[in-house]
Amino acid sequence: MEMEMFRDLFIEELQDLYSAETQLIKALPKMAKAATNADLKKGFEQHLEQTKGHAQRLENIFTKLNEKSKGHKCKAMEGLIAEGKELIDDHEAGELLDAGLICAAQKVEHYEIASYGTAKAWATQLSLDDVATILEETLDEEKETNEKLTELATSTVNAEAMAGHEQ
Numbered sequence: 001m002e003m004e005m006f007r008d009l010f011i012e013e014l015q016d017l018y019s020a021e022t023q024l025i026k027a028l029p030k031m032a033k034a035a036t037n038a039d040l041k042k043g044f045e046q047h048l049e050q051t052k053g054h055a056q057r058l059e060n061i062f063t064k065l066n067e068k069s070k071g072h073k074c075k076a077m078e079g080l081i082a083e084g085k086e087l088i089d090d091h092e093a094g095e096l097l098d099a100g101l102i103c104a105a106q107k108v109e110h111y112e113i114a115s116y117g118t119a120k121a122w123a124t125q126l127s128l129d130d131v132a133t134i135l136e137e138t139l140d141e142e143k144e145t146n147e148k149l150t151e152l153a154t155s156t157v158n159a160e161a162m163a164g165h166e167q
Helices: 002-034 038-065 075-090 095-125 129-164
Strands: none
Touching: 002 038, 002 075, 002 095, 038 095, 038 129, 075 095, 095 129
């Protein structure tokens, strides 16, 4: 019985991740539109395509496990996206907003890294090694995206934001 309950918790986490990815698919075009830095805009557009792939992988996992993809709404992602929207609404387009968008995007990436890491560990615990491998692939991509955001922030965007808004 306990293993069944643990599997149910695992499925809920996968549903949460699926909800998070589908919400992000809707939010990323708005972030790309708001970005003025060409590399940041391109990064959001590339991550949109990657995110669509993440959702597809999760759909494949649900099929493999004979489970439904819907059923658990990710309230954390809803909140993170709301913060990003508020940032866009409250700031003019430009370097400062770009720096804020990177911050908002990294909050999303950190949430996804934590969630995919947990889901992968749980899949391994449940002896779902093929599922764990799929989740690890997505986890690696989320980490890579986070690293790209850090590089972009530290190489140009933060300096441009500071230079454009010195007092």
